[in-house]
Amino acid sequence: MGMSVTIQAADERDVEQILKLQYLCYQSEAELYGDYGIEPLTQSLDDLRAELARGHALVARLGDEVIASVRGELDETGTARIAKLIVHPRMRRHGLGGRLLDAIERRFAEDAASAAKRFQLFTGHRSDGNLRLYRKKGYAAVGTEQVGPRLTVVTLEKAA
Secondary structure (H helix, E strand, O other): OOOOEEEEEHHHHHHHHHHHHHHOOOOOHHHHHOOOOHHHHHHHHHHHHHHHHHHHEEEEEOEEEEEEEEEEEEEOOHHHHEEEEOOOOHOOOOOHHHHHHHHHHHHHOOHHHHHOOOEEEEEEOOOOHHHHHHHHOOEEEHHHHHHHHEEEEEEEEEEO
């Protein structure tokens, strides 16, 4: 009998698994841009705990293993900034990233204290898979910023 993937709020017991998964998932991004000093690869456990405490975080589990995660924070303008949507490499291309994105959007929409007016996220200009997913989910590019010689960050947004 196979196990099914469940999506739920992250909690303290997930922090180490999320950080390890984040490190694994961002290796391909670091390689793509030739920069292994990107923040997801240098984030500390304490910084991750603080980040999770400030907003919403979800994990997807297969049994006890965290195989995907996403998190976000609401700013003072009503923008839910969604970040670090990660899926274990062996679980990619099965719709899990899209399911997590839908789930975090719902979480912000259902939370009366943090009712978002818009959703915003960003990715690198060469991250074609990410850009395809975000556009498929209704996000449109609203800006770009060159943050290094090899990396331009694309900011995407959609109404809540």
